[in-house]
Structure formats: C-alpha cells, structure tokens
Amino acid sequence: xxxxxxxxxxxxxxxxxxxxxxxxxxxxxxxxxxxxxxxxxxxxxxxxxxxxxxxxxxxxxxxxxxxxxxxxxxxxxxxxxxxxxxxxxxxxxxxxxxxxxxxxxxxxxxxxxxxxxxxxxxxxxxxxxxxxxxxxxxxxxxxxxxxxxxxxxxxxxxxxxxxxxxxxxxxxxxxxxxxxxxxxxxxxxxxxxxxxxxxxxxxxxxxxxxxxxxxxxxxxxxxxxxxxxxxxxxxxxxxxxxxxxxxxxxxxxxxxxxxxxxxxxxxxxxxxxxxxxxxxxxxxxxxxxxxxxxxxxxxxxxxxxxxxxxxxxxxxxxxxxxxxxxxxxxxxxxxxxxxxxxxxxxxxxxxxxxxxxxxxxxxxxxxxxxxxxxxxxxxxxxxxxxxxxxxxxxxxxxxxxxxxxxxxxxxxxxxxxxxxxxxxxxxxxxxxxxxxxxxxxxxxxxxxxxxxxxxxxxxxxxxxxxxxxxxxxxxxxxxxxxxxxxxxxxxxxxxxxxxxxxxxxxxxxxxxxxxxxxxxxxxxxxxxxxxxxxxxxxxxxxxxxxxxxxxxxxxxxxxxxxxxxxxxxxxxxxxxxxxxxxxxxxxxxxxxxxxxxxxxxxxxxxxxxxxxxxxxxxxxxxxxxxxxxxxxxxxxxxxxxx
Numbered sequence: 001x002x003x004x005x006x007x008x009x010x011x012x013x014x015x016x017x018x019x020x021x022x023x024x025x026x027x028x029x030x031x032x033x034x035x036x037x038x039x040x041x042x043x044x045x046x047x048x049x050x051x052x053x054x055x056x057x058x059x060x061x062x063x064x065x066x067x068x069x070x071x072x073x074x075x076x077x078x079x080x081x082x083x084x085x086x087x088x089x090x091x092x093x094x095x096x097x098x099x100x101x102x103x104x105x106x107x108x109x110x111x112x113x114x115x116x117x118x119x120x121x122x123x124x125x126x127x128x129x130x131x132x133x134x135x136x137x138x139x140x141x142x143x144x145x146x147x148x149x150x151x152x153x154x155x156x157x158x159x160x161x162x163x164x165x166x167x168x169x170x171x172x173x174x175x176x177x178x179x180x181x182x183x184x185x186x187x188x189x190x191x192x193x194x195x196x197x198x199x200x201x202x203x204x205x206x207x208x209x210x211x212x213x214x215x216x217x218x219x220x221x222x223x224x225x226x227x228x229x230x231x232x233x234x235x236x237x238x239x240x241x242x243x244x245x246x247x248x249x250x251x252x253x254x255x256x257x258x259x260x261x262x263x264x265x266x267x268x269x270x271x272x273x274x275x276x277x278x279x280x281x282x283x284x285x286x287x288x289x290x291x292x293x294x295x296x297x298x299x300x301x302x303x304x305x306x307x308x309x310x311x312x313x314x315x316x317x318x319x320x321x322x323x324x325x326x327x328x329x330x331x332x333x334x335x336x337x338x339x340x341x342x343x344x345x346x347x348x349x350x351x352x353x354x355x356x357x358x359x360x361x362x363x364x365x366x367x368x369x370x371x372x373x374x375x376x377x378x379x380x381x382x383x384x385x386x387x388x389x390x391x392x393x394x395x396x397x398x399x400x401x402x403x404x405x406x407x408x409x410x411x412x413x414x415x416x417x418x419x420x421x422x423x424x425x426x427x428x429x430x431x432x433x434x435x436x437x438x439x440x441x442x443x444x445x446x447x448x449x450x451x452x453x454x455x456x457x458x459x460x461x462x463x464x465x466x467x468x469x470x471x472x473x474x475x476x477x478x479x480x481x482x483x484x485x486x487x488x489x490x491x492x493x494x495x496x497x498x499x500x501x502x503x504x505x506x507x508x509x510x511x512x513x514x515x516x517x518x519x520x521x522x523x524x525x526x527x528x529x530x531x532x533x534x535x536x537x538x539x540x541x542x543x544x545x546x547x548x549x550x551x552x553x554x555x556x557x558x559x560x561x562x563x564x565x566x567x568x569x570x571x572x573x574x575x576x577x578x579x580x581x582x583x584x585x586x587x588x589x590x591x592x593x594x595x596x597x598x599x600x601x602x603x604x605x606x607x608x609x610x611x612x613x614x615x616x617x618x619x620x621x622x623x624x625x626x627x628x629x630x631x632x633x634x635x636x637x638x639x640x641x642x
Contacts, residue, residue, distance in 0.1 A: 036114055045064075096253075100118045100120055127262075145274075165260070172186040181198060205236050492528075522570070571631055
C-alpha cells in the first residue's frame, strides 16, 4: 500500500481534476484510518474504508460534513503540515475514542489536508497490564481467604473484575437448582435487574459478548441497550454442584479487545476455583467446628470424669493425666508426667499388664486390685486398659476407678450379715436361756420358803433371784430387739395413746413427784402406725424420762405439732427436766447395749429407733444439762418408698 499517495507535486495542482470517489480510492490504499479535508472550509472531502470500519459512519454520511462531525475537540488553526495532535474521534452510536492525528498538506492553495488517524492504545488496557492487575487481585483475595463467607468472596471477585477490566460495573447472579430465578448477589449498580429467569442462565452458558447493533437475547442485553452501554460480557461460573453463577461486566465507553478473551476465560475459571475452594473450606470448617466441639467435650469429660485417666505411650511413659489421677495417687502432675508407669505402679499387677508389648485388646479386672499411692497407702481400684490406636502404635489409656467405697461397703455388708447371723444365734440362745432361768427361780423360791428366817443363806438366795430376774429381763429385751414385727398399720390417735400411757403410769409418777402433761398444737392427731409397736416406742421413751428425773422429781412434757418441712408428718416431742445424757454416749445412744443406767440393758432406745424407722419415721435427740428432748416424726398417711 501507498503510505502517502498525495505527495507534493512541483506542478500546479490545477493540472489534476479528481472527484471525491477518486480521492476515496486513493485513500483506501492507506493502512490506517484516513480522511481528506479542505481546511479553509473545514469540511470533509473523502474518507477511506478503514475509517468507516473504525467509526461506523458510511462514506455518504460524511461527504462535505464539517470537521466537528469527525473530531470532538478539533482546533483547525492548530492543523499544520507535519503536525501530530491528540483529538477525540467521533464514532456512530458509540463513545468517542482518543486518537493521534497526523496532518499532511496535499495542496497548499486549495488547503487540502490528509489526516491519518491512529487510535491511541491505553497502557491500562494492554493484556499484560490486565494480567498484572488480575494477579494482584488474586493475591489479595488469597491473603484473606481463610474464614471468608460466600458473600464476601463474591464481593471481592466482582471488585477485582472491575479493577482488572476497567468496567463500569461487575455484577454477579446466582442460581440454585431448586429455584426458577437467579438472584443478583453482588452489584451495587441499578443497570441490571435484581433477578434473571433460569432459562437465561442456560442461554448464557458460554462467554458472550454484546454491543449495540447485536441481537438482544436476554434481560442483560436489554438493560445494556436501555442504558446506552458500549459493550457487555457475560461469564458463566460454577459455585458448587447445585449452584451456578453468572458474572456480568459492562462498559460505557470502551470495547474490550479480542486479545482480552484469554484473560476473561482465566478470570471466569479463577472465580470458579475460588468458589469451589470456598465451598470446600466451608465443609472443612463445619467439620472442624464439629470436631473442635467434640474435642472440647472429650477434653472436659477427660478432665472432669469421676474416674482417673492416664495416657501411656508405647514405651510405658505417662504422657498425660487428668486431675483425678493426681488426687488418687497423691502425686503432683509434674511428678507423674514423663515417668515410667512400672515405677508408679510397682508391686501391683498393673505393672505387668502395662509391660505387655502387644496389648491390642482391652484389659480389665473384675475384682479390685491394690495399688499404692505416693505415701505408700493401699488403694483398691478397678482398672481398664484401652488401646487408642491401631496395633503397633502403642498408646493406651489406663482408667482407674477408686474401689474404696465398694470394698468398705462389702465389708460392712459382711459385718451386717455376720451381725444378723449372730443376732439369730443370740435370739435362739436367749430363748433357750429363759427356760433354765425359770427353773432356777422356781428352785430358789422353794429354797427360800424352806429356809429358816434367820438363815444367813437367805441373803444369797435373794441376790441370786434378783440376778435371775435381771437375766430374764435382758433375754426378753434381746428377743424383742431381734424379733420385733411392725405390720398392723391403721390410723392411731397419738394424743389419746400418750394420755393412756400417762394414766397407766400415774401411780408411779405420783410416788416419785413427777408431773406429766400433753400439749397439742394441731387439729391433726392421727398417725399411720402399728398400735402395739407405737405404744412400745412411747413407753420406752417416757420410761427413760421417768428414770432420769425420778430421784428428785420433775416434769415430763409431750407436745404434738405439725412437721415444719413436710405436711405429711407429725412431730411428737417428749421432754424431761432431768440432768441430760452424758456427752460420751450421745452419738451412740441408739446403738445396742449403750446405756447410761447402772442396770440398763442398752436395748430400749435401739428397739425404739428400729420401730420408728419401720414406720418410715425419724427419731431425733436434743440434750443439754437440765433436760432432754426426743422428737419422734411419724407419717400421717401411708408413705411409699424410703
């Protein structure tokens, strides 16, 4: 092609006669966009094909048109031969573009000037600049990618799209499988609709470029035409298996170059990878949260469990313990950690069990095993050894359960069983002893009748008879304690029962200067009890009160009142003005054979307590110098359970 077909001729230009079509044919030989103008009249003479391609104007549209139809900010007076000036080139239905205009005078007389136009390439729009900005955007997102939400990630991707491709806007739509519309998730502009039909998402399933003049196929294209946008590119992305997305880039006064296509594809794929990674991160984060919660729960259980837990590695070294372990063994944690288990549990079968190299199954004991704490004290324990990892890894969890309470309970049960068996033997013994005693008494009575009143043996006979009576009373108490029965329950008026007891003992009270009184502070006077047993309870307590005040006289007082804590029970308090119960026997007063009386059997209050408890009641003692109070708490109705 000719660079300049209008080179100056030394001859007069009037020798040539050419019309605008001739000029156009010559201008087409120039590779760049070119126009021929008549500067004096500031009008266009001809344009070439490259110019019509660049601006969209036809040849006829510009014929004899003014310069203002070609260049926005043209200043004709600055057009000089050989000048190169930057002016904005007008395009049809598009925004102007910046160009470099080179002026060459074809004919000075007619002021014919050839303007060769070159589009100024913006450094910011070069592919290498776009690629650099894209990498910078990716690095920024990667720096903050951890714990990022889908909304935040979408915002960063669209912001990066605007920055990289210098677009007016970057909008993101998301379509979930169960919906029939894609919603705009990110995009502050109001150019595009808030939602798109699902069918349009399928229609825009590949990278799509739209500019004015092209066919409108979607709401996106329609919005571009209404808002006079120069170009729109849509990029499909995949958020996850059930969700698809669409990135929309739009420009007002710029048209992306063909060399942007690869970068746009990379941008879409990059967004696709980020969305998938975000989904993976959410899944992993959720799993980690669950694992973290479980780990916290297990840690809390491990630390606060009632049992002692000791973690041991393959070399039998203690690598972790919970708080109970240190308390059970009476070591400080620092003394147990990193110690050989064989040293801590020496002289115990645990040392041999833990020394077994291949312990792939749980080991435990059915009977308590004795270990020794730091002070050398015996500790009965149940143990369980649990392998924590696959065979050969060697880590094991030793769980120790303090069996002290169970061992003591078993010992007490054995004691109770022994006592029960002994009680049965004693009861049989008492029953058998009573018959010979009766024979002794009968014989002594015969001997007493036959003896002379002055016989010194009478004193011995009387003493022997007293001893027999005392042994008989003791045997009766033993039989009563071992064979008592409480079975005929019914409503008993406790006030009438006590008044009847007082009446039967009135003569004895009068002789010993003892006063008796009953006070009732409630309308409820009935208790649910066995009358014979309840009568024995109150006789035992009142008799003890009488014995305590008999030497000097005094007052026995009974008060009947509702229980303060449970309306189902009635309180019967029996008090006396005696010297009180000695401190050394107060705590054992209800145990068998404990008594403060010189000739007492020590079974009366033990029998009383057992009978009260058989009624599912309670007996309490309050004593002080100058008086004693026994409070008997009895149910007013049948009570189930303990």
